[in-house]
Amino acid sequence: MQLEIFQVDAFSAVPFGGNPAAVIPLEQWLPDDLLQRIAEENNLSETAYFVRNGEVFDLRWFTPAVEVDLCGHATLAAAWVLFEQLGERAEVLRFSTRSGELRVSRAADGRLAMDFPAKQPVAVDMPEGLLAALGLGAARAVYRSDDYVVMIGDASLLDALEPDFVALSAFDVRGIAVTAPGRGFDFVTRWFGPRVGVNEDPVTGSAHTSLAPLWAQQLGKQVLRCEQGGARKGQLSCEVSGNGRVIILGQAALFLQGVLFV
The missing domain is CATH 3.10.310.10 (Diaminopimelate Epimerase; Chain A, domain 1)
Structure with a gap:
C-alpha cells in the first residue's frame, strides 16, 4: 500500500523553523496499530491523519508513543496541506476530533487561524x-x-x-x-x-x-x-x-x- 505524506514546518514561514509535523491524507481509516507504527517510524512529535467525512474532516494525531486528544501544530499542518497542496476551496475547514470540532480559516494577513477550546489553568x-x-x-x-x-x-x-x-x-x-x-x-x-x-x-x-x-x-x-x-x-x-x-x-x-x- 502506498500513502502520500507531507512534512510541514508549522508556526514558521520558512523550512527549518517552527515545529515539524507529518500529514497523511487517507481515503479510509487504517488499523490503529498501523497508524501508531507509522508515527513511530516518522519519529516526529506528531503525525496527523485525516479522512474526509462529508463536509467535515475526521482528524487524529499520534506521537511516536501514543494518540493524543489535541495537537495544534499538526492541525495547522493538516489545514495547510488541504489549502495549499490538495486544493481545498472551503473558506473554513471543519475538523472532527477527540477535542470536539476545530475550525481553521485563512486570516486577512495570509496566516491560518485555528479556533480551539480555551482552558483556564x-x-x-x-x-x-x-x-x-x-x-x-x-x-x-x-x-x-x-x-x-x-x-x-x-x-x-x-x-x-x-x-x-x-x-x-x-x-x-x-x-x-x-x-x-x-x-x-x-x-x-x-x-x-x-x-x-x-x-x-x-x-x-x-x-x-x-x-x-x-x-x-x-x-x-x-x-x-x-x-x-x-x-x-x-x-x-x-x-x-x-x-x-x-x-x-x-x-x-x-x-x-x-x-x-x-
Whole structure:
C-alpha cells in the first residue's frame, strides 16, 4: 500500500523553523496499530491523519508513543496541506476530533487561524521535585491544566534549561510548560513532554489553549504575541475573547512531500 505524506514546518514561514509535523491524507481509516507504527517510524512529535467525512474532516494525531486528544501544530499542518497542496476551496475547514470540532480559516494577513477550546489553568502548590527536574531554583507560580505550567520571571533562563527527562516523566500530566514574559514577545515558553514520547516540542499549539488565557489574565491583554522553543523556535499569535475559545494564528512551510510504502 502506498500513502502520500507531507512534512510541514508549522508556526514558521520558512523550512527549518517552527515545529515539524507529518500529514497523511487517507481515503479510509487504517488499523490503529498501523497508524501508531507509522508515527513511530516518522519519529516526529506528531503525525496527523485525516479522512474526509462529508463536509467535515475526521482528524487524529499520534506521537511516536501514543494518540493524543489535541495537537495544534499538526492541525495547522493538516489545514495547510488541504489549502495549499490538495486544493481545498472551503473558506473554513471543519475538523472532527477527540477535542470536539476545530475550525481553521485563512486570516486577512495570509496566516491560518485555528479556533480551539480555551482552558483556564488552576494555581496549585509546586509539586515536589518539579523544580529540580527542570533545573530551576525558583518559580513565580505553578498552574495545572493538561500540563503543569511553571511561570518564571526571567526569560533568559529558558534557553539554558536542561531538564531531567526521566524525572519529568514521573509527573502525572501530559507535559510541563515553562513560561516567562519578555524577549520581544508577550510571553515565551518551552514545553517538555517525555510522558507522551516527546522530550521537547518546539512549538505546542495545544499548550497555548492554556497559556494564552493565563497570560491574558496576567497582562490584561486579549491579543498576545508568543514564541516557543529552545534551539529551534517558532512564533504564533493568540486571541483570547472570553467566549471559551482561543484563536491561534501561525504560518507553515512545506519541507518534504513523498510516498510511504506500508
